Amino acid sequence: MRGRSWPVFEVSAKRTESPVPKIEPAKAAPKPNDLDSEELSRLHGALLDYYARELDRQNENRLEQAVDEDFYDSIQWRAEDAKVLKERGQAPIVYNVIASTVDWVLGTEKRGRSDFKVLPRRKEDGKPAEKKTALLKYLSDVNRTPFHRSRSFEDSVKVGIGWLEDGIQDADDEEPISSRYESWRNMLWDTAATELDLSDARYLFRSKWVDLDISEALFPKRYEVLRRSLSDSDSTYFIGQYGDEAMDSAEYANETSGGLRPASYAQNHRQRVRIIEGWVRRPVMASRLKGGQFSGDLFDPSSPGHVEQVNSGQAQLVEKVTMLMHVALFTSAGLLWFSPTPYRHNRFPFTPIWAYRRGRDGMPYGMIRRLRDIQEDINKRASKALAILSSNKVIMDEGAVDDLDEFEEEVAKPNAIIVKKADKELKIDVDRDLSQWHLELMSRSIQMIQQQSGVTDELLGRTTNAQSGIAVQRRQEQGSLTTTKLFDNLRLASQVQGEKQLSLVEQFMSEEKQFRITNMRGGPEFVTVNDGLPENDIVRTKADYVISDADWRATMRQAAADQLMEMLTKLPPEVAMTMLDLVVENMDLPNRDEIVKRIRSITGQRDPDADEPTQEEMVQAEQAQKAQAVQEQALQLQLRGQAAQIAKTEADTAKIGAQIADLQSKLAGTNVATQRAAIDTAQTAAVAPMLAPVADQILNEAGFVSAPEQQQRALEQSAMQEAMARQQVAQQEQQAAQQPQEPPAQMAPQPQPGA
Template sequence: MFEVRDRLLADHPNDPNRPSPEALNAPEKAGEASEGELVRHRHSTLMSLLEYEAERQAEERLQMQIDEDYYDHLQWRPEDARILMERGQAPLVFNESRQTIDWIAGTEKRMRKDYKILPREPDDEQGAELKTKLVKYTDDVNLTQWHRSKAFKQAATAGLSWLEEGVNRDPEQEIIYSGMEDWRNVYRDSHSRNIDYNVDARYLFRRRVIDLDYATMLLPDSAAHLRNMAGRHEDQDLGDDIWYLGEKLTGASETEWTSAHSVFGARAAYMSREGYRDNSTRRSVELNECWYKVPERVPVYAEGPLAGRVVNPADPMQAQLAGAGLRTYEAVKFRMRLMIATREAPCLDMASPMRHGRFLLVPIFGYRRARDGLAYGAMRGMRDIQDDLNKRRSKALYALSVNRIVMDEGAVDDPEETRQEAARPDGIIIKKANKALTFEKNMADFQANAELAAQDSQLLRNAGGVTNENLGRDTSAQSGKAIGLKQDQGSLTTSELFDNLLLAIRQAGRLRLSHIEQFWTEQKAIRIAGERKPIEWLEINKLDPATGAIINDITAREADFIVDTQDYRASLAQAALDNMFELLGKIATFAPQVVVSVLDLVVETAELKDKEEWVARIRKLNGQRDPSKPPTPEEQQAEQAAAAKQLEQEQIVTGTAKANLEKLQADIAMTKAKMAEMDVGAVLKRCETLLQAMQAAQIVAMNPGVAPAADEIAKSSGFVDMHEGDVPVVDPQGPAEPPLPAIPESPQPEPVEAAPFPTLENNR
């Protein structure tokens, strides 16, 4: 119980055995301490932290070394190999775990990431595009892709590697430097848990063995101390001078077998333990590069484009805003510092010259142990299975090679000699008469070990996450779709490794971009070359003599480094592309114009060589433009001309439609007027006829004797009685209609002149 408790305390971020990083800031009486005392105090604290991390990371580094040995076919322990060699059997290695690492590393090489620079300000798109080309140029001159692939392979194998971004002091080389660093040379703050190491880490150590003459020229003020600390190059043991579980940790270059060589001969490479040492007189010294953070109270901008940044008068960008009168405030911030020292004394201590205030080494993790954050790679889970595979195959081979002899007592004179003869293919064995002597093959032992070895081979595929389908081997899957699904399974299992690499590339790119914006201040012409493209020359920081302005000023503004989000998993990306083509094939049957309009997006998704050229030509044919880039003056003019032409056509169409509408409305009004006139005339005629009929009826009613004369006049005029001969039918059971009221007699009117019948006009 107490051992578990002590282990948990040691693994806790507040480890009581850990030297306090807070002591880096100052001694207890900082006001009374001189600068030299402060530096010595910091050196003492840093060396204590280095010793603490060396001890804490001892297990991790031992296991990482073994992981890389397994990849390099160093898989037999000396004591096990010795037993095999003594019985005449070679310690064979059937290194199937290596293929898993090679597949992971090969996938990264085939699916390398692309990236681009995005502006932070609305009108800086052109500057961001220029910086994208500059970052790719620095990739070429520094062989960044190869360094990155090497670091990723080491992280996949052992669990940890480092990308480096820095500044080169050699004037004959590019000032911006990038590379990788072996995990053996670096000690990190093992209490850091954040995915961004800069968030919660306080220090980082890198150990280097440097030739004495170069070290004294680099640090002339410490030349005497360096000479005292120097020794033979092979004596400067860069490996971990730490003992763990009774074994001394070894470095990568330790490959001598010493006395083991005389025992194992050519097979000694399987038992690497001791470092190779020669008699060179080359003198070197070990230096420690210590990057550490100390809290300081500093002025910080409270407004403007530099809000939140520490005031630094030496920064050219801040110098341009010196007269703007921006408000500032005091804050406590961690400031990065650099110390170069031996184990005994500091040689240099200074504030970090980098504006970003971050560590220059970026970790690439494989996996991290949840208990204590220690790193491990894909090889860790395959080592035990690989050991069992080697031993099972060795046992099966031994069982198949040897003969078991069963004989009566006294059948031969020398049993040992008989054993040796039986092991030879052309051996001769003389036995005595009447004595039995037979040979037996232990086939059951052979078959059992062979079957277990076959299972180990399959278990290695499962443990490493790389299936037979990923490796292109024979598979039990029958259809292509089933094979693709199994390939996807392997890709998903290893996706965390590629995701960690993506994070490291983004963090390293952020450092590189910051270095370009800070240190690339001189005028320079840079050659940008591409396949089947003319050479492009970019002039940066060029002074315009006419205006005095600087053209393509890299340091004027800041941008952001963004990694492309293309899928690292080749099989999944291919499956998605196949599904996209299948969908487009269906759409093309009824809407081919849709396929043409999105063809540039399809090609941009595919993994093709010179993909940008493909996309550019397709967009040119379709009249499309790159949506991620601002329009050029030519494109703006073309858009304005197209908009003006479209507006003109719209005006013509609108005018024609308006004229047609007005003519149609006029025709409708005229038709309505005619219809109204026709209707009014008919109504008038009917009304006049009705009025005349009523007047005539009134006259007849007043003078009944006039009716026969009126009928005769109507008949002679051609009128026909439409109801003549009709007899009204009266329902006998129905009520009788009331008789008409009698018309009273009235005096006869005096004759007057005939007046015209009143009209509707007169009766209004």
């Protein structure tokens, strides 16, 4: 059931006109099969009843969903209405305004596909979580998951619900885990469920039409059941009670000849049988883990992580009643397969993407349902206006013309010449002015579609009556808020689908594997898992799947980034530099992560979300430590050199002082001799007073200094030497302070032992 998509099928009364094919004689009766036991026969009857009841409950809404999809495909006139218009000579025109509205929403989803990551539940499981993220991205690439999700979202927008399937497949040339789209026409679910992820649903069904020979190859032991299914009322050739028009329309179109082929062609129809895949929850006793990182999971004896947790005593097994998922493949005649779910997550392998749900019964509907009446009015107004403008309405008195047939033929000509009788009234193109009123109402209906859907001219980039850029932006935000519910439901579905994919990876990707992923610059990177290293082991750890919030709020994030950039221009440069990485992180730029990484490598800042330093950060921290040690050593050497220079200066100063003292002592002896000569001179001056001034002048010129003068000069010289020494020390300290010193690099936190 997980191979290529099987075509679907339609119910129509015309099938009764097809001849019944000749049924081959049955083979020898096989041995009794467990699937035919009394218990499983009752289960088959219950499943078939569940399926038929849901088919009846959802039939009316499914017909409306098919009409919604037809409206997008420009099939907007009822057959009987179109027939009346054609008989009247009026064209059933279609102005498909809905299609452009829906296309904008679909294009927005394709342009804004989100990213995801896997987060560990324990600190020591960070590396395995990174490997799981890389593996899920690889599976997304090979399975083309984003394209399948977009296709399912398209169903959701049009008809109200889309479906995604995630499971395992047995294919030698493909990955064991698959993700694919499933048509809404094939799906039925428990309508009593109210949760959007169907976690409270009891059952879910998928119906497929399969060639008889293929089904016999898949289930050789159920040959008789398949043959009975082919010959009963639920076959290609009869109106079946286990299908409806929405489910079987494509199959009927493929099987009918349309009257273009001879009758013998109908005798060679493909023999096909409806196979129903049912997933049902049944209350059974099951073992669950209590405690440890896998607490609450169903115990899987093939899981190394589960077994280790139990053997180590970190978790224990608890037997309790559990709504365990089971899978059954069956036809209207009997079971083909029945077993417990192969998936550890114990969920449905199908994930719904909802649009809107009807309040009274929970039935889904999409954007088109709200706009259908307005769209029909647009078509009718356009058709009526064209009919008025393309035809001639005549009011005239009886007998105004001689031949009415000739008049009718002439008045239809663009260059008609009409001859009427005198005194007879004849008016042509009466009520032609009505066309403009139909066109006016048609224009208002188009505006109403924009108001109802939220996809306005501003969102579509068309000319509007908004005068300023701010006004246009406000209207764009208003329109985006109108469609937010659709994208919020898509985000929920993506989250649920990702959780299932992560569980499948942890369960089934247990072998060593090397795979390639592309980095942000488009280059290849090779990742290895399950090679024996603890950091590459993805099956012994539990992690959580998280959708990136930033990708779902691109418009708001960009507006915030613009405000931050404006704020940075008003801050001091050193403050702006510390915030630059956060601003760039909020921008929609190519290679954004690499730009932020390089900015932080320059500023020395770390990723605020990083739990542990990366290898590059540890290397950078080590290099910063070495550079700081070298810088401190150079500073010490510089200070030592300056101290030695100061000591040398002091020694030179002391030496000069000693030389000055020696000169002073020699000068003292000279002064004594001079004093003696002065005394003699004084005596002479006493005898001759008029000679004293002459003697003083002679002593001064000879260099004689008196004792008071010597003391005064010594004090002045000592003060001058001390001032010079202080000035030199101050200059050296100032030079040392002006040396450029880089601040020590921010050290990355080192992991503590036993953390």
